[in-house]
Amino acid sequence: LRDHVLAREVFARGEDPDAAEFSSTDRANIVILNNKIYWHHVLRVNFTTYDRHCTQDSINPRTHADILLLAPPGSPHKYLYARIIKIFHVYIHIAESDAHTKPFERYNMLFVQWFRLDSTFAGGFATKRLYRLEFVPADDARSDAFSFVDPEDII
Numbered sequence: 001l002r003d004h005v006l007a008r009e010v011f012a013r014g015e016d017p018d019a020a021e022f023s024s025t026d027r028a029n030i031v032i033l034n035n036k037i038y039w040h041h042v043l044r045v046n047f048t049t050y051d052r053h054c055t056q057d058s059i060n061p062r063t064h065a066d067i068l069l070l071a072p073p074g075s076p077h078k079y080l081y082a083r084i085i086k087i088f089h090v091y092i093h094i095a096e097s098d099a100h101t102k103p104f105e106r107y108n109m110l111f112v113q114w115f116r117l118d119s120t121f122a123g124g125f126a127t128k129r130l131y132r133l134e135f136v137p138a139d140d141a142r143s144d145a146f147s148f149v150d151p152e153d154i155i
Contacts, residue, residue, distance in 0.1 A: 002027040004148035005092055005107060018072075033091035033104045040087040043110070045154055059154075061085060067112070068155045081115035081133055082149065110149045113138075 007017035091104040115133040123131035138145035
């Protein structure tokens with residue numbers, strides 16, 4: 001959670017969050033208001049349709065949990081796919097060495113399990129078939145099968 005918050009801050013400054021290294025001091029500077037996380041049952045996403053109408057979609061982890069995100073530049077596939085496990089928000093303050101203090105800010109987050117493309121199945125425009133997905137295995141501690149996502153990144 002703390003690494004995700006720090007990566008969002010690095011991205012907000014216009015830097016590459018993948019290249020950033022976070023120390024234990026950086027993580028310790030993150031203060032969560034009253035040590036509380038607020039869970040939600042539904043996420044509502046506003047978007048514009050192809051004919052320029054504004055509409056809204058509801059995402060519920062129990063019934064409608066799969067999401068689509070844009071992949072970073074240079075990725076072999078155009079999109080990233082994930083399944084939402086939990087929707088929550090948290091109020092966070094990043095303590096800094098300077099004298100002035102910033103107020104607590106609300107961070108909306110999703111805890112997701114990632115999909116990957118099934119390498120045994122050919123899909124795409126050339127084959128005229130949809131891609132087949134599978135969950136990223138979570139069999140070892142180094143696996144990136146689970147992580148946090150900013151709801152603003154959902155397509």
